[in-house]
Amino acid sequence: MASKKYILEMFPYPSGNIHMGHVRNYVIGDICARYHKLKGDEVIHPMGWDAFGLPAENAAIQFKTHPQDWTLKNIKNMKDQLQKLDLDLDWDRELATCNEDYYKHQQELFIDLYNAGLAYKKDALVNWDPVDQTVLANEQVIDGKGWRTGAAVEKKNLSQWFFKITDYAEELLNDLDNLELWPEKVKTMQKNWIGKSIGAEIKFKIIENDVFLNVFTTRPDTIYGASFIAVSINHPIVKKTLDKKKIENIKNKFSKISHEKDKMGVQIPIHCKHPLMDKKIPVFIANFVLDNYGEGAIFGCPAHDERDYEFAKKYSLPIIKVIECDDDALPYSGDGVLINSPLLNGLNKDDAIKEIIKIFMKEKIGNEKVNYKIRDWGVSRQRYWGCPIPVIYYENGDYRVLDKEELPVILPYDINLKGKGNALINNDEWRKIICQKTNKIAYRETDTLDTFVDSSWYYIRFLNNKLTKPFRKEDINKMLPVDKYIGGIEHAILHLLYSRFFMKALRDIHNLKVNEPFQQLFTQGMITHKTYKTKNEWIMPKDVMLKNGKLMRVDTKEIVTEGPSEKMSKSKKNVIEPGEILENYGIDATRIFMISDSPPDRELEWTDDGIQSSKNLIHRIERYFDQEKNNTDEETERRVERFISDIEKNILAFSLNKCVADIYTLFNYLEKNKIFLYDNILSKKILICLFPILPKLSLSINRKL
């Protein structure tokens, strides 16, 4: 039964050269695609280039070239390299995100999102990468550091464009359950990132000025144990209460804390009224309250929360037990019977939560609330080499999102990249325009879109890369979702979450029938290699030789120590160049080694023995088909039939290492029993099975027979 199969590997960033990770990725996908083509399926197997992004700008400055020239040259080079891998790709679908013919459609999608209320501009405290001189999305900040530069991220208040991914938080979370062919690990990571929690929002009245302070909690049942309120240093109430200098002082104090988890707080001169009791509660600025979660404010219940407990101990605040437990069990955050809580006494935790929310609603002091960790996706980047955002600003500060008829906004080629920051700001020739609608002077938006926007819909553009609009509805409904998407796990949150959001947003805007972009996700493992080091530096494996049982450096004869197998990386120099391997071992051996040894989703250790034995297998198969034909028997037929079904089963299950074992098993049997098939019909069957894995070998033998 023929059907459509959309096989996709994550498209590469054109950094200059293909590396072994690409080779593994694309060989896995290629085997899949070739298999389905053999089965008569309508296969889409495209390739393109994730071509915008900062490395091009940095390289342009370093090598005195232009980001576009550098990128296009790299694309050409890498395309040559890819074509040497015998990949069956639909090159007529090729696209590069830096081409006008791609990004102009993206500008249209931006307008769609804007019109649907899913793109908006706001002042926000954003993550600023001081090295790359640009804003980063929350997803791009890892351990407080920029994902590319590793530089400590600063907080900056800037006016920025956002995509309203939070509108889809619930659906993005729920639909994970339907993605049965995604790795559990990736789904869990997305689940955690979305971070849904159910609780209550409570309004605390500030006694001094009759304003209300909103607080989010998952434990409203412990409200009678509240003995302080704590807010983040960036909470609006702080600005209203303290002057700038004092705020700066506190910020400084907080930043000087030695242990990250130590608690520190400063009481401010306001108090809240307890919503259910006649009680004054002090308000603190506390270092452990996050400004980007919930309301940026909490009520502290020291008896039943570890952090609140620690804080209360340090500042001698009352610890009021409201859930029955031993005193030495404090802080106790488990379930139990409510005490010291007039309206809740005797209830357990869950019932108390339900009851107290009812009371809050009745008294109009709070309500049930679902809170998500995920924030809206900040897409503005203060960089030149990206998709221009189709927006103009008037001299009075107003802005207008352009109409589709006014597109494209073309990124200017002439640019001076020498200064710091975004070069577009200084390019008045491009920036300053006369607004077609108002005839007023206007300035173009100089921020460009995050490159993750580019990669959020490229799988859609592949369906028809020549269309004068971004896509055709029928194509999407017919060809999406992608059946098998293969790539590295490093995109578990970023790219894969953004793409899911994009698909859903476009579905709602254009009334599409597709909910998810990628039906099956397969995350391939890294390639590792032993590391080698002389006294002072890492050296490449090819510069190491073994002499008298000792490892030494080929040119200087220095003693070399061998380290454990680690992910191939330029810094540790434990890389193997695909070009050299292809030259020395050939495409067939390279392909088969990529899938030998380890299952494709696990690490693959590169070894010289491994690639050599792959080469030996290729020679062995060639030699086998040189032998003169003799008689076969039924057992041989059975063996070949089993081989066929095993290969099919294992390709479909991505158990490609088992395919290699199947090949060995078959040839072991044939050679051991001296059964030579030559041009027997069974040979054809075997060669067809070998074709997806070893296309070149299979074809060349077939020609000979």
Add this chain to the structure above:
RNA sequence: GCGGACGUGGCGGAACUGGUAGACGCGCAGCGUUGAGGUCGCUGUGGGAUUAAAUCCUGUGGAAGUUCGAGUCUUCUCGUCCGCACCA
């Protein structure tokens, strides 16, 4: 701390719904071909007992359980890797 994955020879890894554990490969050992090496061919290779064969014992991190039967199922426990982490 929370969550996920996993634990099988010297190594990478097989074992479909419980049914001969270790397929297949690497490595290693012996022999042969070649004779500089690599390639190539044959044999052996979980551990232990036995001169050897036959044979026996033991064996999937550990402990207990279900079962005629457990690498596989259940409970507990130990360990490794990964992700998130002051998330109220």
